[in-house]
Amino acid sequence: MSTDDTTTTDDASTESSCGASTATDGGAAAETTTDSACGGATTDTTTESACGGATSSSSSGCGASSDDDEEEVGATVDDFEADPGQLVAVGLGPGQPEGMTARAKRALADVDHIVGYTTYVELLPDEITDDAEEIYDTPMCGEVSRTEEAIDRALAGNDVAIIGSGDPNVYALAGLALEIIESKGATASALDFDVVPGVPAAQSCAARVGAPLVNDTVSVSLSDHLTDMPTIESRLHAVAKEGFTISIYNPWSRKRRENFEKCCEILLEHRPPETPVGVVHGAGREDEQTEIVELGELEALGETDLIDMTTTILVGNEDTYVWDDRMVTPRGYETKYDY
Ligand SMILES: C[S@@+](CC[C@H](N)C(=O)[O-])C[C@H]1O[C@@H](n2cnc3c(N)ncnc32)[C@H](O)[C@@H]1O
Numbered sequence: 001m002s003t004d005d006t007t008t009t010d011d012a013s014t015e016s017s018c019g020a021s022t023a024t025d026g027g028a029a030a031e032t033t034t035d036s037a038c039g040g041a042t043t044d045t046t047t048e049s050a051c052g053g054a055t056s057s058s059s060s061g062c063g064a065s066s067d068d069d070e071e072e073v074g075a076t077v078d079d080f081e082a083d084p085g086q087l088v089a090v091g092l093g094p095g096q097p098e099g100m101t102a103r104a105k106r107a108l109a110d111v112d113h114i115v116g117y118t119t120y121v122e123l124l125p126d127e128i129t130d131d132a133e134e135i136y137d138t139p140m141c142g143e144v145s146r147t148e149e150a151i152d153r154a155l156a157g158n159d160v161a162i163i164g165s166g167d168p169n170v171y172a173l174a175g176l177a178l179e180i181i182e183s184k185g186a187t188a189s190a191l192d193f194d195v196v197p198g199v200p201a202a203q204s205c206a207a208r209v210g211a212p213l214v215n216d217t218v219s220v221s222l223s224d225h226l227t228d229m230p231t232i233e234s235r236l237h238a239v240a241k242e243g244f245t246i247s248i249y250n251p252w253s254r255k256r257r258e259n260f261e262k263c264c265e266i267l268l269e270h271r272p273p274e275t276p277v278g279v280v281h282g283a284g285r286e287d288e289q290t291e292i293v294e295l296g297e298l299e300a301l302g303e304t305d306l307i308d309m310t311t312t313i314l315v316g317n318e319d320t321y322v323w324d325d326r327m328v329t330p331r332g333y334e335t336k337y338d339y
Contacts, residue, residue, distance in 0.1 A: 101198060151177065167198045
């Protein structure tokens, strides 16, 4: 996710009544719906649903930890009269159309409505946005209201995709969707809920720097608005101490530069400063940048364009080395075979 990209495209924003009465008329991402009457709200607003009386309040609590910022789920299954449509969580992969799986493209072509974070909607190929009946996008944060919006649209009888980068099971919305469906008194089966996998950032980014993750690997997210920092720290200690290769997601933002500094400090407690680290910004996107550095150099990069919320950092283990500008983490074959 890019912290910079928080604007919505509102040149043709329409009010949705969830019943697909306001189609995008074959428009691209620029003609998307941002104002919904179907349970979603992008900021501190409450909306009344035209499809069953849903009220969903949402504050943009991204990065904040106050209880006041919690998003609340509105309508329940009893508020909807229609036969439900299908809800599918689709992983887009790293960002470019060629990084999407054929199954993801097919799933998006098959639905009526697409719901997602504005940046991801803008990454969709034109043929998908042109064909979608309705697109509902909101800026960063508001994950709960956005997910609820997708669910309410499906409960109102539409086939809906909720999209995200990478894979829906990696720091993404597949689990939240199931939790909200349950809290509404609906069932995943009634919505024929499905998950279409995508290539996670760790793997897209690993591919850019050779073969850094080939052995046992653990992912850690430095975003502390959902997991508190002491927990993140203790996980980092455990993972670094045990010698896993590490994929670090959500590594840096202005609000949480201390998390990144702390992370570098912890890694250096357990690994030599020469440990190879792959830093990949915007894999598969126009502003992609890739560098292989040493662990001892990592912290200083936190203040550069290379590391932000669209960067994944891949930390090698004690066996990882750099050869011919590529990271190599041996799988262990060398202990059994001569080559
Ligand atoms: C909320 S997580 C979503 C992860 C996603 N579901 C996945 O499977 O990769 C967002 C984080 O994923 C990573 N990320 C997403 N897209 C990326 C890309 N194109 N290049 C590098 N890292 C990316 C960054 O660490 C970012 O902060």
